[in-house]
Amino acid sequence: MGRAPCCDKASVKRGPWSPEEDELLRSYVQNHGTGGNWIALPHKAGLNRCGKSCRLRWLNYLRPDIKHGGYTEQEDRIICSLYNSIGSRWSIIASKLPGRTDNDVKNYWNTKLKKKAIVMHQQQQEYYCHHSGSAGGRGRDRGALVTTPPPVPQSQCASMQPSPASASSAVTTASGSDACSFGAMYTSSTLQAPVLERYDGAAPAPHHAPSLAEFSPAPPTPAGDANSWASTMVLDDMFLPELLGAGEFFPPGDVFGGGFGPLLQDRASLQELSACYFPNAQAEMWAAADHVKPPAGMCHSFT
DNA sequence: AATCAGCTCAACCGCGAAAGG
DNA sequence: ACCTTTCGCGGTTGAGCTGAT
Structure with missing residues (x-):
């Protein structure tokens, strides 16, 4: 038997993030932090996303001081x-x-x-x-x-x-x-x-x-x-x-x-x-x- | 202009590790 | 000590883009 999924994949949105979702996540994390629990975060932030997806989006894209491209x-x-x-x-x-x-x-x-x-x-x-x-x-x-x-x-x-x-x-x-x-x-x-x-x-x-x-x-x-x-x-x-x-x-x-x-x-x-x-x-x-x-x-x- | 191939990169998946009860 | 939950990581995927034909 496999490992239980971290969330119900059928009920959460997947795929590319919309600007509105980005803003929701950004403002929530900036105001409240991650709270040490990414699984619970999407619900608190009003996002219909998997916690892992939120974490990834924040760490790889929304987090301040992120640089994209332009490698020296x-x-x-x-x-x-x-x-x-x-x-x-x-x-x-x-x-x-x-x-x-x-x-x-x-x-x-x-x-x-x-x-x-x-x-x-x-x-x-x-x-x-x-x-x-x-x-x-x-x-x-x-x-x-x-x-x-x-x-x-x-x-x-x-x-x-x-x-x-x-x-x-x-x-x-x-x-x-x-x-x-x-x-x-x-x-x-x-x-x-x-x-x-x-x-x-x-x-x-x-x-x-x-x-x-x-x-x-x-x-x-x-x-x-x-x-x-x-x-x-x-x-x-x-x-x-x-x-x-x-x-x-x-x-x-x-x-x-x-x-x-x-x-x-x-x-x-x-x-x-x-x-x-x-x-x-x-x-x-x-x-x-x-x-x-x-x-x-x-x-x-x-x- | 249409088609195709190759490339890019955001996002997903599944696993092991760590943390907590 | 054991079990469950969550985190963090690395590999992979696929949609969209770009350039070549």
């Missing part, structure tokens, strides 16, 4: 960076983007950003396929902890496992293309069987910023080109630790902490979030870097 390139990068790190945890991603809702971010990703990222990934895979003999050099000489995926032949793309990010989600429905796109970036299922490798090459120059040509699957493309943008976007995520200097908390080059670096307001949050979503990887890092101690009281604000 920085927001694009944040979304892609977080998606790489934690997968489709849209509420968390949206919480790092003031004025954006999880639904909005999710739609934006599904309709626009994903395509850009896939184009980038396809280029990158071609590169790895053609340079598989030197795959170990991916991490480059940065003295950094990085995940070290084996080169992924394009023919294996369809059968790839979900990325670690997707695996971290309770609802894992990553499509083959998604898994292919992002699994190949940070593969080897860090959550299930962490494989962290330390590269102990020559010490890098301080704040060494890898050039796109050094890592890119394709020759640098003209500025403004979509592929160039996509490549830069994801590559930034891998090297964000350097950009933000997160090495004090995380071993330099850590892709997990790095992805969140510029997004969180303080480094404690950065560390906390990383530990919550990648406990195995975090333990590895603590073990590998004796100057990093696991703090008490993890996962208060992100789970």
Whole structure:
């Protein structure tokens, strides 16, 4: 037997909201708040709507300070960076983007950003396929902890496992293309069987910023080109630790902490979030870097 | 002008988690 | 400890829009 519906779907209005309904809901919430009970709210507000529908309408559309459309390139990068790190945890991603809702971010990703990222990934895979003999050099000489995926032949793309990010989600429905796109970036299922490798090459120059040509699957493309943008976007995520200097908390080059670096307001949050979503990887890092101690009281604000 | 395909995004659905009795 | 109710989340759907043919 299935779960009882939250309301009688036959008797409540469904579909698009009218301006009158919007005004009713807006004025009620502004005057009375939600009262902590969305189920009872529509009746009190004089709306013939399901409580869940009211909640969704308020959160995604009527709430003040909501921004619609007009995503900046920085927001694009944040979304892609977080998606790489934690997968489709849209509420968390949206919480790092003031004025954006999880639904909005999710739609934006599904309709626009994903395509850009896939184009980038396809280029990158071609590169790895053609340079598989030197795959170990991916991490480059940065003295950094990085995940070290084996080169992924394009023919294996369809059968790839979900990325670690997707695996971290309770609802894992990553499509083959998604898994292919992002699994190949940070593969080897860090959550299930962490494989962290330390590269102990020559010490890098301080704040060494890898050039796109050094890592890119394709020759640098003209500025403004979509592929160039996509490549830069994801590559930034891998090297964000350097950009933000997160090495004090995380071993330099850590892709997990790095992805969140510029997004969180303080480094404690950065560390906390990383530990919550990648406990195995975090333990590895603590073990590998004796100057990093696991703090008490993890996962208060992100789970 | 008509038709079609692709895209966008608001809204819905169902599930797990959390809260409360 | 258990059950019920509610919340919050992520995936999916479909109506409307837009551009191509």
